Amino acid sequence: MGTTQLESVPEPKYWHLKTVLSDALDSEFAVGEILPNERELAARFGVARATLRQALEQLELEGRLQRRRGVGTTVAPPRVGVSVGDPGHSWPGTGDAADAWQPVDSHQAVPPAAVARLLDAGPDEETHVVRRTRMSHGQPLAAELLYIPAGSVPGLSAIDAPGGPARARTVLRELCRLELEGQDQAVELGSARADDAKELDRLPGSPVLIVTTRYYAQGRTAAVAVATYRADTCRLTFGDTGGGVQLLAG
Amino acid sequence: MGTTQLESVPEPKYWHLKTVLSDALDSEFAVGEILPNERELAARFGVARATLRQALEQLELEGRLQRRRGVGTTVAPPRVGVSVGDPGHSWPGTGDAADAWQPVDSHQAVPPAAVARLLDAGPDEETHVVRRTRMSHGQPLAAELLYIPAGSVPGLSAIDAPGGPARARTVLRELCRLELEGQDQAVELGSARADDAKELDRLPGSPVLIVTTRYYAQGRTAAVAVATYRADTCRLTFGDTGGGVQLLAG
DNA sequence: AAGTGGTCTAGACCACAAG
DNA sequence: TTGTGGTCTAGACCACTTT
Numbered sequence: 001m002g003t004t005q006l007e008s009v010p011e012p013k014y015w016h017l018k019t020v021l022s023d024a025l026d027s028e029f030a031v032g033e034i035l036p037n038e039r040e041l042a043a044r045f046g047v048a049r050a051t052l053r054q055a056l057e058q059l060e061l062e063g064r065l066q067r068r069r070g071v072g073t074t075v076a077p078p079r080v081g082v083s084v085g086d087p088g089h090s091w092p093g094t095g096d097a098a099d100a101w102q103p104v105d106s107h108q109a110v111p112p113a114a115v116a117r118l119l120d121a122g123p124d125e126e127t128h129v130v131r132r133t134r135m136s137h138g139q140p141l142a143a144e145l146l147y148i149p150a151g152s153v154p155g156l157s158a159i160d161a162p163g164g165p166a167r168a169r170t171v172l173r174e175l176c177r178l179e180l181e182g183q184d185q186a187v188e189l190g191s192a193r194a195d196d197a198k199e200l201d202r203l204p205g206s207p208v209l210i211v212t213t214r215y216y217a218q219g220r221t222a223a224v225a226v227a228t229y230r231a232d233t234c235r236l237t238f239g240d241t242g243g244g245v246q247l248l249a250g
Numbered sequence: 251m252g253t254t255q256l257e258s259v260p261e262p263k264y265w266h267l268k269t270v271l272s273d274a275l276d277s278e279f280a281v282g283e284i285l286p287n288e289r290e291l292a293a294r295f296g297v298a299r300a301t302l303r304q305a306l307e308q309l310e311l312e313g314r315l316q317r318r319r320g321v322g323t324t325v326a327p328p329r330v331g332v333s334v335g336d337p338g339h340s341w342p343g344t345g346d347a348a349d350a351w352q353p354v355d356s357h358q359a360v361p362p363a364a365v366a367r368l369l370d371a372g373p374d375e376e377t378h379v380v381r382r383t384r385m386s387h388g389q390p391l392a393a394e395l396l397y398i399p400a401g402s403v404p405g406l407s408a409i410d411a412p413g414g415p416a417r418a419r420t421v422l423r424e425l426c427r428l429e430l431e432g433q434d435q436a437v438e439l440g441s442a443r444a445d446d447a448k449e450l451d452r453l454p455g456s457p458v459l460i461v462t463t464r465y466y467a468q469g470r471t472a473a474v475a476v477a478t479y480r481a482d483t484c485r486l487t488f489g490d491t492g493g494g495v496q497l498l499a500g
Numbered sequence: 501a502a503g504t505g506g507t508c509t510a511g512a513c514c515a516c517a518a519g
Numbered sequence: 520t521t522g523t524g525g526t527c528t529a530g531a532c533c534a535c536t537t538t
Binding site: 015018058061062063079081085184185186187188189190191204205207209231232234235236237238239 | 265268308311312313329331335434435436437438439440441454455457459481482484485486487488489
């Protein structure tokens, strides 16, 4: 049971390496501490750099490490608990300060097919698109695109507001006039698109948790939000105990 | 804005490859269809196999492809929407048939430190551990470990039930006698442990979505579930419209 | 300029599934 | 036995950050 398996099924090197490194992180390193560089670690363990990297990649995926080009590999802090569930069913932008969403911009565009499907919209129907960013302790946690069909915000036929945050706020304010009847959400794994990656201070392709929220009002889908959370630093919480960003909601 | 960037920041090869393959999947391949093998694809695109694999890995991460050793690479079906939120706040095992959780086994053990913390238990306190599997269409979706302090199920001091599913069911039945007062959940990215990987029919280290559920009863944490969902095939839904496994809850 | 992680190559061998 | 994806090597060069 508790034995060591005696290599009857030989463990891949990178898997064993990962275990060794993981234990070392627990016992010998402090959060924020910088590890020896990849070439040295590989030499020290007697493996090729690619193999060492395979282990580091998994540890980064699990939120144990953080790697930055030109800088080095550091021990990551525990993941931040981020409230996502919002049991109060409120519109975006109406939360308290802990919500920490910052409007960035807004424009009009045809949504991607998957979003159009959720909106029951035609494939070529334009929507307002509001970009927001969620921050915590100066670090970006998530980048979001909010898709709002023109029909949901009838007060916005005349677009006087300039670009940038001001316009985004105008659209959100208009959206809040509707009575929200419900929402549902889905979470899945994805990889960061180039634009989101930039917003999140990560490389394109980094693993992200994609949260799709559908807002219901007036008996139909009034808006759809697609939020991209950094998978390395975030733990998404859906709780009765709701509310804002938590550090170690243990 | 909408321009093509003219390579001022040269795109990595694997990133471009991923785009090309992704478009090809949309237009030229049907779900379940098998792709040419990696050596041939690499030759066809004029890149090393490792580079081609980097592109395939990302597409698999996004749920577009499925790769099986000894078999080949196939086009994956759309992700399955799996209801996780459970707005009714019911105990595990009390859902309808669509719930599709199957008890596997039960034993007693000291939970990992992270779980003990959630249970407000001492680091060496034993709990009942119930293993369950969630299936859909013959495919395993998730593997779960349910940790139940002995104090939550006082009726179980005498353990007469044999091992296996029968014993697991006995523990769950006993747990249901408590009045559930609430629950909260968290979702984060992880990599499959060896035991979960086996249960999920994946290789160890595959990306998984880890759902941690805390059940409240009698004014304290009465149980903690740690469920490991296949990230490649699952989209976790937290909805007002709740209920069971959905295929494309679009 | 030096040092870091990120990308890429061209091989090799292994574990697994299917004929 | 054959063919597949999975692991591993020993290099090379590039992009980025810091000094």
